[in-house]
Amino acid sequence: MTKSNSGFAPRPPAFTRAEFLRAALSLGAVSLSRPSWAASDGAGVQQFLGGIGMPYDAFDRLPVTDVAIGGGVIHVGFAPGRFALPKERYLARIRVAVKAVSTYYGRFPVASVRFLMAPVEGEGVQFGTTWGYRGAAIRIIFGADTNEAELHRDWVMTHEMVHLALPDLSPRYDWLSEGFAVYIEPIARVQVGDLTALAIWSDMKRDMPKGLPRQGDKGLDHTPTWGRIYWGGAMFCLLADIGIRRNSNNRLGLQDAMRGVLAAGGNHEVEWPIGRILATADETTGFSVMTDLYNEMRDKPVRPDLDQLWRDLGVNGEPGAISFDDGAPLAALRIALTQPPASKGASIMKATLDRQAGQA
Numbered sequence: 001m002t003k004s005n006s007g008f009a010p011r012p013p014a015f016t017r018a019e020f021l022r023a024a025l026s027l028g029a030v031s032l033s034r035p036s037w038a039a040s041d042g043a044g045v046q047q048f049l050g051g052i053g054m055p056y057d058a059f060d061r062l063p064v065t066d067v068a069i070g071g072g073v074i075h076v077g078f079a080p081g082r083f084a085l086p087k088e089r090y091l092a093r094i095r096v097a098v099k100a101v102s103t104y105y106g107r108f109p110v111a112s113v114r115f116l117m118a119p120v121e122g123e124g125v126q127f128g129t130t131w132g133y134r135g136a137a138i139r140i141i142f143g144a145d146t147n148e149a150e151l152h153r154d155w156v157m158t159h160e161m162v163h164l165a166l167p168d169l170s171p172r173y174d175w176l177s178e179g180f181a182v183y184i185e186p187i188a189r190v191q192v193g194d195l196t197a198l199a200i201w202s203d204m205k206r207d208m209p210k211g212l213p214r215q216g217d218k219g220l221d222h223t224p225t226w227g228r229i230y231w232g233g234a235m236f237c238l239l240a241d242i243g244i245r246r247n248s249n250n251r252l253g254l255q256d257a258m259r260g261v262l263a264a265g266g267n268h269e270v271e272w273p274i275g276r277i278l279a280t281a282d283e284t285t286g287f288s289v290m291t292d293l294y295n296e297m298r299d300k301p302v303r304p305d306l307d308q309l310w311r312d313l314g315v316n317g318e319p320g321a322i323s324f325d326d327g328a329p330l331a332a333l334r335i336a337l338t339q340p341p342a343s344k345g346a347s348i349m350k351a352t353l354d355r356q357a358g359q360a
Helices: 017-026 056-060 087-105 148-153 156-163 171-191 197-211 226-247 254-263 274-285 289-297 306-313 331-337 344-359
Strands: 064-069 072-078 112-120 125-131 137-143
Touching: 056 112, 064 087, 072 087, 087 148, 087 156, 087 171, 087 254, 125 156, 137 156, 156 171, 171 197, 171 226, 171 254, 171 274, 197 226, 197 306, 226 254, 226 289, 226 331, 254 274, 274 289, 306 331
Parallel strands: 072 112, 112 137
Antiparallel strands: 064 072, 125 137
16 A cells, blocks of 8 residues: 555455455455554553544654665664564565565665554554655554464555555546556565466456456546456556567566666656656656556556466466466566566666667
C-alpha cells in the first residue's frame, strides 16, 4: 500500500495474498474506516499506529539500527512493545527484502528510508504502508507473537519496498502503483531465491482472473474496485512485460523499463504524472508498449484471454499443481521473466543514454 491513509488490514496467517489485498482495499482506498490495533505493550505503541500518515516525529525519537544498502541506509526503528523473536531476526528479513528489490531494480530505490516496525497483538505481518512526503518511509505492523516460519513467509516488506521505486501518483492511478507492487514483489523474490517460479506462476494463474473487468467496468482509470486495482494493475504489468519481451526478441522486459524510470529520478519521493512514467519506461526500452497498453486499457474494459496466455507461456495444470511446458510458444519469455538480470541493466542504461545523446 502506498501513501493511502490506511494500509493493509489485519489478516490471519492463513489468508492468501489475494484475500489480504482484498481486505487492504476494503479498509483503505474505498473506505475511511481504520483497523483498530491491540498494542502489545498497552499505550506505548499507540503513537506509532494512529493518525493518517507516517509518524515521522515519533519515529525520529526512537533509537534506530542502520542497515546498509548499496550507497545508502535503512534506518530501522522498533516501536515499544513485546517481540517474540530477537530483533536481529526481523533485521535479517528486512535484508532479504532489500536484496530482492535491489536485484530487480539494479540498486535500492532511495538513498535512505525510515523503516518502522510496530508490534501489536497477534501473529504474522499484518499491515504495511509506504510514504514519501517527508522522505521515504515504511511502516510495518506485525504480530508480537510472529514466529520464525511466519516471518520467513513474509512478502509485505518486499511489496512496500517496491512502492519506493515508483513516483507518487494521483489516487486515480492506484491500480498502477499497487499493480507494480503485486507483480514485481514475487518476481524479485524469485530472482534472489526467496520463492520458486512454480509458486508465483501458480499464484498468478489463481489470482490474475480477479483483475478481469466485470459488468459496468469503465477501464482501469475509472473502476476502483479491489480486483481491478490490485490484480487489474498486475495484469497490466504482465501484459506489458510480455509485450516488451516480444518486441525485443526477449532481450528486454518490464524490469529494464522500470530501471529506466528509477535511473531518471522516478522514485516515491517525487510526484510524476502517469504519462511521464510510461513515456520514460518506453524510452528506456525503445518501444511504446506501456503507453499503447495504457491507452487501450485506461477508459474501456479489456479482457485478455488468460487461459490462452497460460498455454502460450507453458503454465499448465491447476493452481497448486502447476507444471511447466518449456516447448510452449512463449516459454522462453516466461523463463527469462524470473531469471536474475546479471549485468544486462548496465547495458540497457548505456543504450538509453546513447539514444538520448543522439537525439540532443
